[in-house]
Amino acid sequence: MDSSGESRRLVVVGGGMVAQRFVEALRARDTAGTWQVDVFAEEPRKPYDRVALTKYFEVRDPEELTLGDPALWDDPAVTLHRDCAVTAIDREARTVTDRLGRVHPYDELVLATGSNAAMPPIPGNDLPGVFVYRTIDDVAALRGWVEQKREAGTTAGGFVKPVRGAVIGGGLLGLEAAGALKALGAEATVIEFGTHLMGVQIDLGGGHALKRLINDKGIGVRPQTATSAMKPHKRTGHVGHLEFGDGGRLDVDVVVVATGVRPRDELARTAGLEIGERGGAVVDLACRTSDEHVHAIGEVACIEGRCIGLVAPGYAMAEVVVDRLLGGEATFPGADTATKLKLSGVDVASFGDAHGRTEDAMEVVWADPAAGVYKKLVLSDDARTLLGGVFVGDAAPYASLRPMLGSQLPGDPGAFLLPEGGGGAPALELPDDANVCSCNNVSAGTIRAAVTEHECTDVAGVKACTRAGTTCGSCLPLVKKITNTELQRAGITVSNALCEHFELTRAQLFDAVRVADLHTFTEIIGRFGRVPEGADGPGRGCDICKPVVASILASLGNGHILAGEQATLQDTNDHMLANLQKDGTYSVVPRMPGGEVTPEGLIVVGEVARDFGLYTKITGGQRIDMFGARVEQLPDIWRRLVDAGFESGHAYGKSLRTVKSCVGSTWCRYGVQDSVGMAVDLELRYRGLRSPHKLKLGVSGCARECAEARGKDVGVIATEKGWNVYVGGNGGFTPRHAQLLAEDLTDEELVRTIDRFLMYYVRTADRLQRTATWIQDVEGGLEGVRKVILEDSLGIAADLDEAMARHVANYEDEWRAVLDDPEKLRRFSSFVNAPRTADPTLAYVPERGQRRPATDEERASGVIIAGPKLEVRA
């Protein structure tokens, strides 16, 4: 309360997203302390990010979803009453009553009660196992149920019966819920009453493409299906199957109903406020209800004749009421109903008049049904003004086109729909008033001002300053682009600095080192290092720049990676020429080129693993990994492997890992080329090549592609005439298929093409950037890469060829070199004062006939079978 004691009482009913934004905005603007605010929330927690509800399955901590700065609720002018629903409004007396019967007076009242998940009147909708998807409590209960069902379906033998889930409703929310069921390990089938998925947002063509994408996620879809009943399981009484109008049936263990929302207008109704035809408290453009002291915002408000189930319009209403309460004249600007599906791996977005309902509207469609891509722009009759759009399978154009809604598009609209790198859409310079972030109503101009006037120097700063990109995140690529353009315009270099020691990027540093012909870290940091803030010299590097310089020096051929000062630069894996494991031991992976290994080789590996007590596993890269080797054992292990003809597999390096092969023409009845032979040749050629990230290749003997070559950085597939080569594939976090670079090459052409591709990548990619993202960064994309390596557009092909030839000529086995050098061997001591003593804290337990590190609990309970020394005959 302010000192004059004149503050007025404001009551907010509802503690959801819009209420939170309302209070936050009011406290930011009500500097005079006019309003004392009481917020009544039915849910037991602080307002949280409902849009991000599905994240709950990842983070599992409801606190992580809390919206805004929690300090808002410590503000003396604000009181949040949690778990305290309002049960009645007395408009005459201007009071509200809470569920405990307490009466609170108000001068102005704001209703922000949101919506309920609708529950259609299907018989059996109250059976245990039927859920809605609206609150944290809902998702927590759903998770618990699925976990319990899974446990119940796990037999003593470890066989797990899948939990079968169904989602009724194929809209945005239903698809998100289906994704969540999958993430919980359940099966999911989406039941949609209408003709296609996401019928509100996208048209039939988009719906078909979407169904394909959803199916690809392993989610079933049944369009045009009415659910007539949910039936209990005979024994458990839990929901057991669904019955459909067409006579069909689906067995289920869990059902999520996501058929829409109903405004929570019960308070407004009993208080006698005007209610919309389809529910909701009717408000004018100032968000006033039929009582001038009662305002409604968010999903409960029926504005311009309808309730809107999106957060952005709710935020806009919150800002309007704040302005009005402080004497302003703001009115609701109209709703931006652009939406983007938040289901990972499925790109769907729509905005504006997605169904082309405007009179004489024209549609430009680009579709690739096989790839599940459908893109459409809706334009005015002159084919220039953008009225709306639908994107399925590739929503890349969405972020930059949405803000152009209602504006004229430069150039041919079709160009915006072509796949990336396929024609070059004209650059869009957004007008200042274009709305970039619809969740938070932030315009391009506001983002520019954050840089020019508020001195933000990066995207994180702009986000904090403007709130752009802080809700659904779909605008972030655009926010980043505008921010960086503006920074450059202001003469501020967008920092691509490697770390505090180097201003340069990895690619720049690579060139600098190569051209200046430097060979040690000391020379390099002396010449190209910078002085970090607060220091009086450039320092001695760090865990970022040292491995980068190590990699550059190795790529440029500076001898053994443990030679001289280079040893100080290596990450622990490279330093020990092995991969560090969680307990501090290492794994050992000998190279098996192309996945080929002789029976004698297998026997040696088996004997070594047995004699040193190593856990053995076949890797995903067609070779054998032996785990649990101690530092001081590594040389002994390798001596035996090297004697048997094995060499380092570089599993530890950012370098060539494996060349996966299929058996090919030598044995397979379909093979058209010797894929194993080619894989072995390629692996031996590129072994030891240090690169910005790891490199994987694959060679398949025919188009059946048993080697999964298109999932590799370089994939080679045999044809009748030779080899097709694909580049830029990977598995991992964001899997990508490699794209065709050249066709029907001879062996020599193939090798030369790969030589140049790899060398160009090694020289110009960023730190830890794999080939797929690097290709995107190369000017002209894949086409640009093709020009450089096949047409020599930069005139560097000979140089690349020569660099690769040097690499091949200078290759030596890193492990053999260590074994031959007592000074290098000294690094493999467990303790400087007890070089052969094992780390006494290592402990193991048996599992499936081998051993693994003991957990903390096992250590505490003493079930450990073996200390560090287990080897049978070392």
Next chain:
Amino acid sequence: MSVTQEQPAAAAPQTDDLSWERVCLLSDLFPERGSAALLGDTQVALFRLPDDVVVATQQLDPFSGANVMSRGIVGTRAGVPTVAAPVYKQVYSLVTGECLDTAGYSPRPGREPRLVKYPVEVRDGVVHVAVQ
């Protein structure tokens, strides 16, 4: 080389009744890298900095629970000598033992995000460490 220096220890204040142990020769340690040492039951990480100052910290990595600190990359942050844990890459000041960057991780239950430091003296080329 015979360098003699004394270094302040943050966690273990240096007093006269410390028991010093001869551990190795300075030349046994690799410049700008760590080595592990076993002092009774205590595992210690020794780091030889570019100016031949030797720093001793606990070998236990508070974030992974493994005895591996000596295998991290030695470097500097704003001029302060540091080591980066080899498992999850937390960065520690070798001056104070304090964790300068948790890399977004939390220490293992019951562990503090800092390294205990032990007093070190290099006398006539021999490294001595005191563990109380």
